Amino acid sequence: MSLVSDTDLWLRRFHDEPQGDAPRVVCFPHAGGAASWYMPLATALASRAEVLVVQYPGRQDRRTEPLIDDVHVLAQRITDVVAPLRDRPLVLFGHSMGASVAFEVATALQARSLEVAHLFVSGRRAPQYPHDEKVHRLDDAGVIAEVRRLAGTDSRIFDDEELVRMVLPAIRGDYRAAETYRYRPGPPLTCPVTALTGDDDPKTTVKQAADWEERTTGPFRLRVFPGGHFFLTAHSKAVVELLSGATPGA
Structure with missing residues (x-):
């Protein structure tokens, strides 16, 4: 029986690795999301970056594995996988819950004296704001209603x-x-x-997003788009351009 490396277990690549010193973009899905959600972004960036997408346990090809329901534990596991990938500039991009995981991975890498070229946090309030939602305690119908409200998952799944x-x-x-x-x-x-x-994100105000600035001594930029929690879908071209310019010094 062949052995699967931690890299192959945790990271998905949807296109060939580009030539030269193009950056490596590691993407972190939202709550309930899977690696395939980032396939359109990976395709759009194929000629300009190597895109690797994290596949969390408990879904798609990892559906039989135990879930990890702690952001700090999840981030440490991913940090161990990403840390050796130092041959290209490393860019991290996370949406919603994925932004929290990406931030904790960037923090853990920095603690190991490993430099991140750029961190993108999308659809998530700055971490110093506490989260008092209790969706995970709702019954199945309540969880489904919340997912439908945010429009992050194809609603046909719930039929x-x-x-x-x-x-x-x-x-x-x-x-x-x-x-x-x-x-x-x-x-x-x-x-x-x-x-x-x-x-118009019901989960994050513009002020809460702007306060990510407090979490870095490096350059900070805030981009506000028309739309709700999954504004990325309608503004994918602009997001691709932002990620394309995320190289050291950009």
Whole structure:
């Protein structure tokens, strides 16, 4: 039986590695999300960056593995996988819960004296703001209603009872991770940080997104887009351009 490396277990690549010193962009899905959600972004960036997408346990090809419902534990596992990938400039991009995980990975890498070229945090309030939501404690109907409200998952999935049974544990576990996450104060990042948010996001105000600036001593930029929590879908071209310019010194 062949052995699967930690890199192959945790990271998905949807295109060939580009030539030269193009940056490596590691993407972190939202709560309930899977690596395939980033396939359009990876395709759009294929000629300009190597895109690797994190696949959390408990979904798709990892659906039989135990869920990790703690952001700090999840980030440490991913840090161990990403830390050796130092042959290209490393850019981290996380949306919603994925932004919290990406931030904690950037923090852990910095603690190991490993430099991140750029951190992008999307659709997530700055970590110093506590999360008091309790979606993970709702019954199945309540969890489904929340996911439908945010429009982050194809609603047709919830018309198929078998699919619902498959995806709900991962969604609930991720919501538990996102909603119980607490920022642990420590040294700020030194890398550039860009925060992206929708101007009508029910989960994050523009002020809460802007306050990511407090988490780095490096350059900070805030980009506000029209739209709600999943504004990325309608503004994918602009996001691709931002990531394309995320090289050291950009």
